[in-house]
Amino acid sequence: MLRENGEGKWIIFAPSIAPYMKKHNFFAGPAILPAPVLEQAAAAVSDFEGMGLSILEISHRSPQFVAVLNEAEALVRELLGVSDDFAVLFLTGGASSQFFVSAMNLLNEDQTAGYIDTGAWSAKAIKEAKNFGGVNVLASSKDGNYNYIPENIEIPSGLQYVHLTANNTIFGTQFAEFPETDAPLVADMSSEIFSRRLPMEKFGLIYAGAQKNMGPAGVTLAIVRKDLLGKVKRTLPTMLDYRTHIAKQSSFNTPPVFPIYVSMLTMRWVKAQGGVEAMEKHNADKAQLLYDEIDRNPKFRGTVANKASRSLMNVTFEPVDEADAQPFLDACEAAGCVGVKGHRSVGGFRASIYNSMPKSSVQALVDVMKSF
Amino acid sequence: MLRENGEGKWIIFAPSIAPYMKKHNFFAGPAILPAPVLEQAAAAVSDFEGMGLSILEISHRSPQFVAVLNEAEALVRELLGVSDDFAVLFLTGGASSQFFVSAMNLLNEDQTAGYIDTGAWSAKAIKEAKNFGGVNVLASSKDGNYNYIPENIEIPSGLQYVHLTANNTIFGTQFAEFPETDAPLVADMSSEIFSRRLPMEKFGLIYAGAQKNMGPAGVTLAIVRKDLLGKVKRTLPTMLDYRTHIAKQSSFNTPPVFPIYVSMLTMRWVKAQGGVEAMEKHNADKAQLLYDEIDRNPKFRGTVANKASRSLMNVTFEPVDEADAQPFLDACEAAGCVGVKGHRSVGGFRASIYNSMPKSSVQALVDVMKSF
Missing domain, CATH: 3.90.1150.10 (Aspartate Aminotransferase, domain 1)
Incomplete structure (x- = not known):
């Protein structure tokens, strides 16, 4: 394909082909992506959908990218069995931002949420939530340097939600089953989203940074039960209110176009695998x-x-x-x-x-x- | 190059070359990127720096990506003449997030900031700032549907900062010169960053969504004067405190690796152009x-x-x-x-x-x- 070289000349534009190699990628994140996904991603950087433009330089309101967003949302719903009671959002800021955004949207100052402390990420989520309301740490495996998942946790009633880190990237632990609770679960699933079937009826909010099981770094998935929103008394900055992004289907402002596209390709691949x-x-x-x-x-x-x-x-x-x-x-x-x-x-x-x-x-x- | 196809087979992995085409890309954003940048970006999706891995699947703490971050910061400093009095940050959430983050970090409830209203983006910045302190709208061109930049604006003393939108993407207006003021300027430069020399001594904070003049969607540049930080009384969520990202050189959590990489390539291209x-x-x-x-x-x-x-x-x-x-x-x-x-x-x-x-x-x- 030909492209302008920035000096008024049209040059042949051919992504170079790397030499032979063979790596087994065990990085914790950003992490391995399927080869066919990378192949399509590289091709889209050259030319997206025959538009004669790179996916890096097209409007997020172009029909071609709106189709990507629609397919990404539909794939999340299909893969995890997510009903219309939930919104599916593609945000930024990583799980680290969701630590406070979740509490800011779901917890009033005079209310209490339960947290299960199973590692460094849980501890950070607890720290951020304390700025917004009461936090009841229901169980912790800190005594064993987080080398186990607490069992038979006693969960009182009256909590706004119960937060947990489903899989702990650093310590290598994972909830095999999710605890029984009256309150909806809020779960950080950054390092396990799409890795197993989920009992969606237990969840109020699931969030996940993309860069482990879903795509490249730069996009954060949030699946939120809509009836839980709009109940806090504080004023939320527009960009931190989940309802802003629900109303505009993740395009209130410019979303991270390429990370969403590659995540969509990865979900397509998951679907194709069964x-x-x-x-x-x-x-x-x-x-x-x-x-x-x-x-x-x-x-x-x-x-x-x-x-x-x-x-x-x-x-x-x-x-x-x-x-x-x-x-x-x-x-x-x-x-x-x-x-x-x-x-x-x-x-x-x-x-x-x-x-x-x-x-x-x-x-x-x-x-x-x-x-x- | 060879890659695993997800089923245990090694396949030839060659990004496809799109057919002949020739487009002139006038999109407002995400917008045109230089052809050599797109070529290198596509190649890095196939194999980054001879690592045998895609840039989409490497750790943000790998020496190869740390070198990208370092070069990106150095290029911002070199291109705009940014001294060590300022921090250079690569964040997420777009300028729309900086509308409230800037006020949250710089403005106490009992203080006042000046805002110049020259369009839809200014109006949004004003709306978000009002949640954090006093806002004095110093001038507005709303009477002419934002079809001009107000001149000879009277700016009182005692303001914490004066906010402006340097270039208005929607209405096609731009500050030719920046107003004289005692207070530091806070400027949204999303649609003009790196397009002209800047009098850095006038600025307290410059922020810019990348997707117009700097790179693809998914990263936000912030250049902030360090001595202005740490003075607000409110508790800031960790991820919203500029000091968090200064302390960890934009890697407190996983940054948007690929958007930062492509932005770095674009800055390299700007430098090469003179x-x-x-x-x-x-x-x-x-x-x-x-x-x-x-x-x-x-x-x-x-x-x-x-x-x-x-x-x-x-x-x-x-x-x-x-x-x-x-x-x-x-x-x-x-x-x-x-x-x-x-x-x-x-x-x-x-x-x-x-x-x-x-x-x-x-x-x-x-x-x-x-x-x-």
Whole structure:
């Protein structure tokens, strides 16, 4: 294709093709995306839908992008079984912004919300919510450096909502089941959205930064039960009121066009794989392959205290002998397994094996462990 | 290059090359980007810096992306002459979020800020600021449906800051000079950042959504004078406190990786063209070419009341005979000139001719006008 070169000359514009390579991407986020998604994303940067323009330079009100937004919303609804009682929004600011936006929209100063503290992200959500109303920390696994998910949590009635972090990227724990509660659940699902079927009837709000299971960094999904909104007494800045974005279908102002597009492509891919039910099986298979090796191999041990709390998304483990740490990371790197180093706050190893991670890549890591 | 296809097979991954085409992109935003920037952006989606990974799937804490962030900040400083008295931040939420974030960080309830009302965006900024402190509207061009920039504005002393919208995308007006004031200026420069040299000593805060002159949608630049921060009494949510992002160099949470990368590439391109001084000349040349034709051609007239208020970024005009409106847009389309329709709130025509727009494209539009 031809494009103007900025000096009045038309030049041949051909994205260069990178040389042969083969990487297994275990980064925790931003994280692996499916190859066909990346291929289409690169093509859309060159020319989107035959418009003769890049997707990076078209109006967010063009029919072509409005179609992307519509399809993205429809895919969220279809993949997770989201009814019209909920709005589906594509926002910015990450889950870190939702920590306070959720409380600002749902919690009055004289009301109390319950929070379950299972890691660094839960703790941040608790800190931000305290600026807006009462916070009752219902359970915490901080005593074990967050290496388990609390069980049999006693949840009083009268709470506005109960907040939890569904999957803990840093500590490698995950709620296998969601607690029973009278109040609607508010859940940070950044690192597990679309990885398993959800009992939507339990939720008042689900939010997720895209950059783990949904797309590239730069967009945040929010699925919010509409009847919970408009009940707080405080004045909300226009951009922080979920109702603003509901009324304008996520286009009150310019939305993050490209991150939404790539997220839509990723959801299309999830659907083509058989939807969330297929992902659930795929993710359980991959996790079992890796946990089995961790449990079998005398050189490694898992860091989560009980098997029921183990994450299917972020598999955390460590060397039995600390002297093996760097040599193992070197062996991973040599085999093309990148991003296996644990979070800087906990050390050890972490293999993030989100939806887009093929089983063959997990096998590649297991092979490194076996021959180490 | 080879990538896993999600089913354990390695496939050849080659972004498809679009067929021949030639468009002149006059969209108001998201808007035209330089061809070499789009080429590099597409290549980075395939493989970033020879990592064997797409830029969409790498950690924001990888050395490769930290280098991008560092270069982006250095380029902002170099292009605009920004000293260390200011922080340079890459945020999200658009200028629409900065309308309230700026007031929230800079204005106490018992203080007053001055606002100059020159269009829809100014009016929104005023509305949001009123939730945080006193607002003194120093001047407004609303009486003329915002078709001019107020002159000789009387600015009292004692204001915390004076806010203005430097360029008005919808109405096609622009401050040719910035008002003299004791208080620091706070300016929304979304549609003109990097288009001209700035007297930085006048500013306390400059903010800009990227999607017009800086990059694709999804990142917001903020340049803030550090000594103005930390003085408000209210509790700020962590994510809304500029100091949070200053302390973590825009990586307190996951930043919008790809929009920042493409913005950095666009700034590199501006620098290669000769910097902001060269852009200033380039933009003046292009605007003159188009305004000259508008003033000469009896079929068209400009919509801005006086020439001193005319924008060099968004050239607004209309047909003398309303019956010519659709035929002219059709003629533009036939000549590959897209996005010439005026904003839905005002009608008429609008040619957005940002930094990346080559003079040859403006000439193409002028040719359509001449032969119409």
